[in-house]
Amino acid sequence: MTTTVIKNADWVIAWDEGVSRQVYRRGVDIAFTDDRIDFVGRDYAGPADRVIDGQDRLVLPGLVDIHSHPEHEPLYRGVREEHGLRNMHMTGLYERSQAFSITDDAARAASAEFAYCELLLSGVTSLVDISPAWDGWIDLFAKSGLRGFLAPGYASARWRLDNDFELKFAWDEARGREGFAAALALIDRATRHPCGRLSGIVSPMQIDTCTADLLRDSRDAAHERGLPLTVHVSQSVAEVHEMLRRHGKTPVQWADEIGILGPGTILGHALFLDSHSWIRWWTRCDLARIADTGSSVAHCPTPFARYGQIMENFGDYLRAGVTMGLGTDTTPHNLVEEIRKAAILARIAARDIETVTTADLFHAATAGGATTLLRDDLGRIAPGKKADLVLVDLTVPQMMPARDPLRSFIYHAADRAVRDVFVDGRQIVAAGKVMSLDQAEAGRRLADAQRRMLETAPRRDYRGRSAEQISPLSLPLSD
Numbered sequence: 478m479t480t481t482v483i484k485n486a487d488w489v490i491a492w493d494e495g496v497s498r499q500v501y502r503r504g505v506d507i508a509f510t511d512d513r514i515d516f517v518g519r520d521y522a523g524p525a526d527r528v529i530d531g532q533d534r535l536v537l538p539g540l541v542d543i544h545s546h547p548e549h550e551p552l553y554r555g556v557r558e559e560h561g562l563r564n565m566h567m568t569g570l571y572e573r574s575q576a577f578s579i580t581d582d583a584a585r586a587a588s589a590e591f592a593y594c595e596l597l598l599s600g601v602t603s604l605v606d607i608s609p610a611w612d613g614w615i616d617l618f619a620k621s622g623l624r625g626f627l628a629p630g631y632a633s634a635r636w637r638l639d640n641d642f643e644l645k646f647a648w649d650e651a652r653g654r655e656g657f658a659a660a661l662a663l664i665d666r667a668t669r670h671p672c673g674r675l676s677g678i679v680s681p682m683q684i685d686t687c688t689a690d691l692l693r694d695s696r697d698a699a700h701e702r703g704l705p706l707t708v709h710v711s712q713s714v715a716e717v718h719e720m721l722r723r724h725g726k727t728p729v730q731w732a733d734e735i736g737i738l739g740p741g742t743i744l745g746h747a748l749f750l751d752s753h754s755w756i757r758w759w760t761r762c763d764l765a766r767i768a769d770t771g772s773s774v775a776h777c778p779t780p781f782a783r784y785g786q787i788m789e790n791f792g793d794y795l796r797a798g799v800t801m802g803l804g805t806d807t808t809p810h811n812l813v814e815e816i817r818k819a820a821i822l823a824r825i826a827a828r829d830i831e832t833v834t835t836a837d838l839f840h841a842a843t844a845g846g847a848t849t850l851l852r853d854d855l856g857r858i859a860p861g862k863k864a865d866l867v868l869v870d871l872t873v874p875q876m877m878p879a880r881d882p883l884r885s886f887i888y889h890a891a892d893r894a895v896r897d898v899f900v901d902g903r904q905i906v907a908a909g910k911v912m913s914l915d916q917a918e919a920g921r922r923l924a925d926a927q928r929r930m931l932e933t934a935p936r937r938d939y940r941g942r943s944a945e946q947i948s949p950l951s952l953p954l955s956d
């Protein structure tokens with residue numbers, strides 16, 4: 478047993494169980510033994526193997542990221558920030574999945590290692606990683622030191638484009654079933670991993686690429702294991718139109734009809750609801766269906782904002798009673814920047830500065846996200862909770878003056894102020910450096926992998942274009 482004490486922390490964001498919310502505390506000690514917090518308060522007098530000076534520190538609960546794709550998103554840096562199709566309501570999702578695709582595990586390993594470092598450096602300690610199963614994933618995740626919710630994706634169909642305006646589907650249910658079986662085997666293997674930090678999420682990839690049978694069986698497998706289920710829902714206008722064409726129902730209503738909504742079901746994005754101004758469907762009941770069934774939403778503002786799309790609006794989801802969490806669907810894997818963006822975009826969408834507060838968004842990035850994962854021992858600093866902690870340096874210029882250090886952190890400093898990170902009581906980031914992985918070396922492999930990916934684009938693209946034609950550089954290259 479090893480006990481660590483953070484002594485006299487200047488500021489702490491602690492969990493107040495009585496009112497179920499995060500609160501500031503000042504000048505308190507936090508003690509944790511192995512993986513559990515055992516004391517939060519003044520004048521800790523118990524044993525201590527290591528004492529950390531809490532002066533000039535803000536101690537946060539480790540952030541909970543409930544939606545990410547680390548095995549490919551970093552490969553799109555410099556490629557996809559401005560890539561979308563006007564004829565597909567701006568989304569570039571489908572063209573990307575066809576033209577810019579990853580096929581080798583070396584690329585996946587480089588991409589994931591790079592992303593895990595970014596996540597740790599921005600204070601994420603719990604991560605939902607939605608990726609196709611690949612060799613080496615469990616070992617790399619265990620090595621990273623992160624708390625992992627591995628979500629191996631599978632589907633009955635693949636998206637296919639022959640032009641830039643029609644979304645088509647290549648169905649292969651046998652392949653979906655194979656992927657489902659492999660996903661469950663991987664989840665069970667991860668859960669048994671001796672590090673004790675890994676778990677799983679059952680993850681049929683998209684509401685429009687999975688059959689009702691596969692989705693229902695996925696739900697049953699999740700329930701049997703006591704695990705959450707996550708699926709991308711209402712992430713594009715094309716998807717909503719496709720589901721209306723197939724079923725006469727929006728994606729959310731169809732998900733409800735086939736019985737996959739409920740506590741433990743996390744809807745990836747749920748942005749284009751029937752009430753959204755780009756949909757304006759007459760039913761106007763999607764939000765209530767999500768709330769009434771106890772389902773939750775993983776909100777990831779960045780990829781949509783880059784397309785010119787926006788959730789309308791985060792505050793309405795909260796007031797409807799939906800449990801909201803945040804994710805980093807794309808690169809950069811910086812959950813603090815997602816908090817900031819989510820707050821600002823919600824206010825723009827609502828034209829109301831009071832629609833959400835910083836506290837609402839921080840809750841979503843910590844305890845709210847943990848609730849969606851059916852885990853009340855994460856995202857909270859209180860005795861008995863997991864020792865997942867982030868120490869923020871109040872002396873970095875972007876934190877100063879630290880009158881309200883959470884605002885300094887979210888709206889100004891972000892990852893620049895993250896100094897030390899503990900997961901399960903073990904220090905993974907020290908003095909702003911990830912100790913478990915090598916980001917610089919992963920970055921070199923990532924650049925090679927991106928080159929390979931871009932070279933194969935003409936073979937994959939429906940018009941045989943080069944990567945430069947699909948996504949030109951932001952400025953012309955002059956002699």
Ligand SMILES: [Zn+2]
Pocket residue numbers: 544545546607709745806
């Ligand atoms: Zn996603």
